[in-house]
Amino acid sequence: MRKTIPDFEKMKEIGEKISMLTAYDYPSAQLVEEAAVDIILVGDSLGMVVLGYESTVPVTMEEMLHHTKAVRRGAPQTFIVADMPFMSYATVDLAILNAGRLIKEGGADAVKLEGGVDIEPIVKTLTRAGIPVVGHIGLTPQTATQLGGFKVQGRDLESATRLVKDGSAIERAGAFMIVLEAIPRQVAAQISQELKIPTIGIGAGAECDGQVLVFHDILGLFKRFTPKFVKKYAELRAASVLAIKQYGEEVKSNLFPSDEHTFGLSDEVIQKLYGDK
Known part of the structure; x- marks a missing residue:
């Protein structure tokens, strides 16, 4: 049975960890649903692991819609979060249009946006329109160039403080969940303790309320690189x-x-x- 936003709130309240994994097509979604993972993320990481792009930046709305539809067909009983691709939420009007399409056409239950204080007005507008939003702070792949590359964020006092403020802003704007990527576990623990909404870590330590990884990474299918925070549970490529x-x-x-x-x-x-x- 598909979990709901109140279910995730309850899981945080009682200390039950939330499992999230990416999927990008019908067969991978079927596998994730059969394995009873709580949430499927149709990540724009599909640009790198499925479409062969150098980064997530080239991914388009049409590609996200195409893959989200396939995942929904493969996992009808799983809560699905779809990434908003780069520049699809540059303005409030664009955000409403594109997020609405992922929900109405794609069949997603929620959308995910990267950013903190800077996107608070957009998150607020989406949630007021009835679109469930997941935040994403720390290492944000769509703007990794501005962050100096794919590096751990929040290692000094100034940047760690900024991450805490970003998390509060996203919660204040109405998001029901937030992804914390590549940040020190102590910072993630502080954010997880302060926020009422669940935190989902990826390279952010065990103190988060849940964890997310990439389908192709945990199965050993992606060859180009393996982040430190990835645990391979199989070597299916070989x-x-x-x-x-x-x-x-x-x-x-x-x-x-x-x-x-x-x-x-x-x-x-x-x-x-x-x-x-």
């Missing part, structure tokens, strides 16, 4: 390459297809078809 290689070799050596993978005709039909030829 197993997949081995299986594909074996298939190719069996085709070359005529071992595949064998009789068990082939359809045939009865002798009677063959006789009628070919006669005495």
Whole structure:
């Protein structure tokens, strides 16, 4: 049964951790739902792990809609959060239009936006319009260039204080949950303690109210790089390459297809078809 926003609030209240994992298509969504993960995030990370972009920046609204629809079809009983891609919420009007599309057309239950104090007015407008919002502070991949690259944020007093203020602003604006990415665990613990809404960590320590990782990372499917905060639970890339290689070799050596993978005709039909030829 699909969890609801009050369910997540209750989980934080009683100390039950919230599990979140990305999925980008029908089969991956099916797997995540079957595994009973609480929330699926259709992340704009799909730009890197599925579409082959160098970053999340090139991802478009149409691509997010396409993948969100597929995930909803694959996981009809799971709460789905869809990322708002870069520049899709640059203004309040754009944010309303695009967030509405992810909910109405894509089938998402909520949308996720990157930013803190700077996007408070946009988050407030969306929530007042009835669109559930998840915040995202710390390392924000869409603006990683401004942050000096994919680096841990909040390591000095000034930036740590700013993160705490960002978290408060997002909660004040009406978001029901917030992702904390790549920040020291002590800062994440402070934010998690101060906020009434659940915090979801990714490289932010165990004190967060839940955790999120990328589907392709935990299964060992993404080759380009592996962040420090990722734990690989399987090495499916190597197993997949081995299986594909074996298939190719069996085709070359005529071992595949064998009789068990082939359809045939009865002798009677063959006789009628070919006669005495």
